[in-house]
Amino acid sequence: MVKGSALTKQLLSLGRGGVFAPKPINLNTLIDKAAGLFCRTRSGVAITRKLAPDLPSVEADPGQMEQVMLNLLVNAWQAMSRQGDMTLVSEAVTLSEAFCESYKRRPGRYVHLSLADTGKGMDEATLARIFEPFFTTKDVGQGTGLGLATVYAIIKHHQGIIRVDSQPGQGTTFHIFLPVSAKAAVAETTRDDAVLRGSGTVLLVDDEDGIRLVAGRILKQLGYQVFPAESGLRALEIYHRERDRIDLVILDMLMPGMGGAETFQKLKEIDPGVRVLLSSGYSLDGEAQQVMAAGARGFIQKPYRLTVLSHMVAEILGAP
Ligand SMILES: Nc1ncnc2c1ncn2[C@@H]1O[C@H](COP(=O)(O)OP(=O)(O)OP(=O)(O)O)[C@@H](O)[C@H]1O
Ligand SMILES: [Mg+2]
Incomplete structure (x- = not known):
């Protein structure tokens, strides 16, 4: 904890x-x-x-x-x-x-x-x-x-x-x-300041307990269902089982063991159409750029901003 x-x-x-x-x-x-x-x-x-x-x-x-x-x-x-x-x-x-x-x-x-x-x-x-x-x-x-x-x-x-x-x-x-x-x-008029709600199921992959807890909680408040996963391996296991229900994977780049890039490849093997939002504590660097080029839908830097997170998720899931 x-x-x-x-x-x-x-x-x-x-x-x-x-x-x-x-x-x-x-x-x-x-x-x-x-x-x-x-x-x-x-x-x-x-x-x-x-x-x-x-x-x-x-x-x-x-x-x-x-x-x-x-x-x-x-x-x-x-x-x-x-x-x-x-x-x-x-x-x-x-x-x-x-x-x-x-x-x-x-x-x-x-x-x-x-x-x-x-x-x-x-x-x-x-x-x-x-x-x-x-x-x-x-x-x-x-x-x-x-x-x-x-x-x-x-x-x-x-x-x-x-x-x-x-x-x-x-x-x-x-x-x-x-x-x-x-x-x-x-x-308070700019649209970008508004928090966007939505629905759907998100697989939240991050090795940090605090991020899973807090981001998971926020996503739920925004209206999403959340599967938390503490590692790439665990994410694959859940995706295998629940792929029909999962609409989006939020994937941390830097994790011990199987990192974000490798997890992304394996997720694509299970489902070529998998929708992934990459996340990292660093800016969009070389490795994250490669994963973006390989088909990830977006990139978000940690710590998440509530409004930004809500917009990115809603956008990828096709909400207004
Ligand atoms: N308006 C309220 N009326 C009665 N009890 C309340 C009220 N607000 C909070 N509580 C009590 O305070 C406790 C702690 O609230 P808190 O919001 O921190 O956590 P929670 O609501 O239990 O869990 P979470 O917020 O994570 O869903 C609650 O479990 C409840 O017992
Ligand atoms: Mg509460």
Whole structure:
């Protein structure tokens, strides 16, 4: 397993392509986007939005904040057994010294975002541990326990505050506070900034536990089914068995034992039409270029950027 700090780095790097990229944004726009996306794919949930019309901007990484929203929405949805009401509120507030002290933050103007659900709530023992990596109350295979650890890491990175109010049977409310930025919000309009969802099955081949865990999780959130494989050999074994179901292979170039280039050749022997997205921590170098020339569909550099990953996968799978 990956160590805590390395894992946090991995979790954080996904939204930012190597660089933490905060910019002044209006959280209402982001809430609308995330809630819209969420509602379209899940029936049975009603989300009420009470958004302050003149919300000040905050300096935040849009990809990371979107991840925060989605993780909280998914948790709420699961806590309500997939049916119920959620309320999303945004407002500007002034936080006092007394309130900020225990979080080691400066008092002043913050944007407050809350998400309330009417789900089953949590007892004290659960509440005390929810932000721990790998803490989950869900059945084996249902949850990794990384959702809130990621949320916590992201909010901390933004100099923000996160707290939660919950009681068994009384629902749960998550509160997030982010410092108000002096700069005006940059309009979030470019299409390339949008995360694209899709469907299909992806074989994710990488020898690094953290990459398989985090990228696998993101792919699932984007709507894909995922088979993880920790080596080239294992990838071949799975592809042999599941080739009718697998729509795309994401293949790491540098792995101990059978590397990406050799795995690609062997995959082509099983299925000449195999669709492969190459991935590497290095830029497109000599060997990766050869594999591209031999028919790989694309190349993506690690650490993955959420938006870039979602676009490449959707493009190769023929989605819009
Ligand atoms: N809105 C909520 N209502 C009730 N319990 C919650 C809520 N959000 C989180 N929890 C509790 O906190 C635990 C940890 O949440 P976290 O998102 O970190 O992991 P997970 O949801 O179990 O797994 P994953 O996010 O990987 O699917 C959950 O297992 C659940 O017990
Ligand atoms: Mg979760």
